[in-house]
Amino acid sequence: MRVDGREIPVHGSLLQPLRRRxxxxxxxxxxxxxxxxxxxxxxxxxxxxxxxxxxxxxxxxxxxxxxxxxxxxxxxxxxxxxxxxxxxxxxxxxxxxxxxxxxxxxxxxxxxxxxxxxxxxxxxxxxxxxxxxxxxxxxxxxxxxxxxxxxxxxxxxxxxxxxxxxxxxxxxxxxxxxxxxxxxxxxxxxxxxxxxxxxxxxxxxxxxxGTPALEVPVDLAVRVLGRRGRDVRELTVLSPAGPGPLVLAARCRLDPGASRVGPFPARSADDPRAEPSEPESDSPAEEVLVLDLFGQHQRTEGVVRQAGRWLTLRSSETPAPFASLRRAVEHRALMATAFAGLGLAATVPVAVSALDRGWMMYAHTDSRGGTLDRHDPTQLAAAWEGLRRLHAHQMSHGDLRPENIRTRDGAVLFDGFARSEVGASDTLLLSDVAQLLLVTADVYGVEEAVAAAVHAVGADRVIEASGRLTRTATSSRIRKAVDDPAALMAATRAEVRTQTDTEVIRDEQVTRFSRNQFIQLVLLIGLVYVAYPFVSQVPTFVTEMASVNWLWVLLGLAVSGLTYLGAAAALWACATESVNFRHLTIMQFANTFAATTTPAGVGGLALSTRFLQHNGLGGVRATAAVALQQTVQVVTHVGLLIVFSVAAGKSADLSHFIPSATVIYLVVGLLLGGIGAFMVVPTLRRWLRDDLRPQIADVSVELFDLARDPGRFLIIVGGCAGTTLGAALALWASVEAFGGDVAFVTVTIVTMIGGTLASAAPTPGGVGAVEAALIGGLAAFGVPTGVAVPAVLLYRVLTCWLPVFIGWPTLRWLQRNDLV
Structure with a gap:
């Protein structure tokens, strides 16, 4: 490159990659x-x-x-x-x-x-x-x-x-x-x-x-340094323009009268920033500067990232955006000056200047000191002491990667000030503690890093910062700087709990919307979806309610409560009576909301498992308890169906519920095909062997233990039976409320068979399928349509919709009290 009649060699490519434009x-x-x-x-x-x-x-x-x-x-x-x-x-x-x-x-x-x-x-x-x-x-x-x-x-x-x-x-x-x-x-x-x-x-x-913005005005950068008394003799590309700036190492000769900014350690001969091997390299009139050149592509990428952070992260997690590229570059230089005022800067600014075609230059001295040495434990204490001094002046660094933490003569020096702040919020200060905790744990070990952090900033501060050791709260650049970040964060949190004698460290929510809030949004959408068919029938239902017998309605509402007490009792006994029964009963209302608004009721199963985990049971134990309850529920349901079918005798014609031979053959064929697929396909066979069989074995062990404990066995079976019979009583009371005349045994059979057929429906809560099955079942036993339709709607109001609307605030209450 020729500048003002001089030839200045440039080593490396100045072109920006296509993917970074x-x-x-x-x-x-x-x-x-x-x-x-x-x-x-x-x-x-x-x-x-x-x-x-x-x-x-x-x-x-x-x-x-x-x-x-x-x-x-x-x-x-x-x-x-x-x-x-x-x-x-x-x-x-x-x-x-x-x-x-x-x-x-x-x-x-x-x-x-x-x-x-x-x-x-x-x-x-x-x-x-x-x-x-x-x-x-x-x-x-x-x-x-x-x-x-x-x-x-x-x-x-x-x-x-x-x-x-x-x-x-x-x-x-x-x-x-x-x-x-x-x-x-x-x-x-x-x-x-x-x-x-x-x-x-x-x-x-x-x-x-391409555009002119891709042409780097290096010649103007050389002239700016010349006006600062630095005669550039050679340029070497250290890092091409990409997510960050184009970084050049400039070997400069100081003009007479220009002072050297600061001392620099000698570097190896193969480092492009090393002092030249010529005799004049020992002269104090030479130094190596680092030039950070920012173009419009770095500016637009920064805007996109800032917009992404604004959409996904809370406002306290991100500093205020810069109005222009010039302000962003000036911020780096000002923060370097502020750190240098505390004696904590590894670099010193030399020049900040706007160049042509939208480029900005930030020239600074080369970084002093070396990176953290895992064999020198004194550097660990120095790093935490430097961060303590920094926070004492309410300054945050924001990017504590290992290459930005340097030590010299027993003192720590910081580099990389793009995300630093003066007058930083407490959120940014905690983020610094979490970053340094993770980085030093990777270099010196978890136990030593946590001990140094507790000694420097205090146990309470370390506990609070450890809540940020999660994937969402820890930036990707920090996670990429350590080995196996997920395992390291988990180990660090565990060590913090051990050294501070803390039972639980709450995860810090840094995003605008948490995972639970997204789940609740999906549940609300599902609720609107499943409620729409019911809303369309409200006028007819309201008209029929004018002639309803309210004593039967109150009875149906009371007996529907048996389903929640029965489910709570069964799960309480399955969990070996180790959870609070009152909280477990309250959770059943939230469980109805979660189960109704998700297909096949999977939300209810997930909520029950999470509740047991938050109340002292381990993940495996909680899953086994829920699986045991569901198993006993199915067995009890089938047993009651057989008993009531026999009790109905010849007075009840059950042929309406028996599928045709074609359907039976089809179901049997599908079952045989599924068994064959699990026998032939290796992936399905491995899943059956490695995942499903251990769970079946756990449930079998629980069933054998249950058989040896009659009291607990009776509680579980009684609770499951109460769930089924409570639903049947509610439907029977609803039919009686509209003047129907049908036997309780008949209604019980309709409830169990109709619920079984509708459980396979893909709609949340079985909406549509449950109503159709129950109305068809009552009609098959001679209940008039004018009675069956409003009775089933009233039954669904008592057992589904009222608990669903009560379940939403109940779920919020459980979350606020850390019960789920």
Whole structure:
């Protein structure tokens, strides 16, 4: 590279990788979205587009025919001459790469808008000079292909044009919309499609051709350093431009009168930042500076990341965004100066300057000291002492990766100040403690790191910060800097509990929405979905309620409570009576909400397991207790079904519930096919052997233990039976409330058979399937439809919808009290 008559060698590539051109990628994304928006709007409006524009143009199109023709003609000449003017500038400027992009963009946009259902339609432009001038120009003004070509050409060449000309020509192109309306014409929808499609094609070409912003103004950086008394002799690329800046090592000779910023340790000969091997390298008049060069792509990537953090993280987790790239770079230099004032900075700023084409330079000294040495335990104490001093002045670092923590002469020095803050919030200070805790645990071991942290900042502070040792609360750059971060975070939290004698460390929620809140949102959506069919039947149900017997309704409401007491008693006994029975009963209402709003009731099973885990049972023990309850529930349900079917005798015709032979053969065939699949497919066989069989073995052991404990056995069976019989009593009371006359045994059979058939329904809570099965079952036993329909709806209100609406606040109460 030649600067002011001197040849300065540059080692390494200054080009930015294609995948890191964030500005160009955003341009492609926005233009693609604009094309989709125009297509969707055109499809939705269809023939109403032109009617709307005709109405608008009749309102504002006040120009006379002569003035309209004059305006139309002058604008047409400008639009026709625009691409040729740009082309002349490219040719005279001898920018042949840009000329190739110009040609590809124009051709691509024209061809893209020429594709029809019958192939490619050629333009119908002609040069019939005998026609009126406005007629000739309208061929181009009203042709979407010409508009697309102009938009594509301006997109490709715009970054290379002077800002004034670029803005003028874009305004000229976009003016075709108001000018059409002014002259009482209609802007066709295809013209808007041409504008957005041309922008999209041009953005794609720019992504590969590039812009002037990719050309790094290194020569200007060299001149800025020269004015600071640093005569640059050699440049070496340390890190190409990517997520971070383009980093260069500049070997400089100090001019007479310029002072050296600070002492630097000697480096190995193969380090590009090492002092030169020539004799003059020992002269104090030479130093190595590090240049961080930031371009517009780093700025746009930073904006995207900041927007992502704003959408996903709480505001306290992220510092305020910077108004410009200049402010962001100046912030680094100011934070380095602030750290240096405390004697904790590994680098000292030398120069901050704006360069051409949107680039910013931050020049600083090379980092002093070495990284943490795992064989020197004194450095561990020094690191925590340095962080304590930093926090004593309410300053946070924000990026405590190992390479940013350096030691020299027994003292700690910090580097990398992009995320540092003065006047930091308590959240940012806790984040620093968590980061240093994880990094030092990786270097020195978990036990030593936790002990040093407790000694430096106190046990309470370490406990609070340990809640941030999670995947969401710990940034990815910190996790990538350590080995096996998940295991290390778990081990560190366990060691904190041991050394501080703390039972539980609560995870810190750093995101705007927690996992539980997402689950609750899904449950609410499911609730709306399952409630819609019921809402549509409310008017009819309300009409029937005018003649209901309220004593039977109250009885049905009371006996429906047996289901919750029975389920709580059964689960309490399955959990070996080690949980609070009152809390377990309250949890059953939340369980109804979770089970109703999820298919097949999986939400209820998950909530029961989580409740047992939060109340002292381990994960395996809680899962086994829930599985045991479900197993006994199924066995009890089937047993009661057989007993009541026998008790019904000949008075009950059960043929309505027996499937046809075809259905039975189909079910048996599916079962045999499933068994064959598990026998043949290795993956299913391994799942059956490794995952399912141990769980079945655990349940079998529990059943054998249960058989040897009659008291506990009776509680579980009685609770499961109470669940089934309570539901049957509620349905029987609902039928009686509307004047029905049916035996309790018959209603019990309908409840059990109908519930069994509906349990396979894919809808949450079996909505639709349960109602249909129960109404059909009652009708099969002679209950009139006028009684069966409102009775089943009342039964569902008592046993499903009231508990569901009570279950939502109950679930929130359980969460607030850390019971689930």
């Amino acid at each position: 964030t500005s160009d990628q955003l341009r492609v994304a926005l233009s693609g979205l604009s094309v989709v928006a125009v297509v969707v709007v055109s499809y939705v409006t269809r023939g109403r587009w032109e009617s709307l524009e005709t109405s608008i143009s009749n309102l504002i199109g006040v120009a006379s025919p002569e003035l309209s023709n004059l305006v139309y003609s002058l604008y047409g000449v400008a639009i026709l001459a625009l691409p040729f003017a740009i082309l002349v500038g490219i040719v005279f400027g001898r920018r042949w790469k840009l000329f190739a992009g110009y040609a590809v963009a124009a051709l691509g946009a024209g061809v893209a808008l020429s594709i029809t259902g019958n192939g490619i339609a050629a333009p119908q432009w002609h040069l019939d000079l005998s026609a009126h001038l406005d007629t000739f120009l309208s061929q181009f003004l009203d042709d979407s292909r010409w508009i697309a070509m102009l938009a594509a050409v301006l997109t490709v060449c715009g970054p290379w044009l002077p800002p004034r000309w670029r803005r003028l020509w874009w305004v000229l192109l976009l003016a075709f919309v108001p000018i059409h309306l002014f002259v009482s014409a209609v802007v066709p929808a295809r013209a808007m499609l041409g504008l957005t499609a041309g922008w999209f094609v041009g953005a794609l070409v720019v992504l590969f051709v």
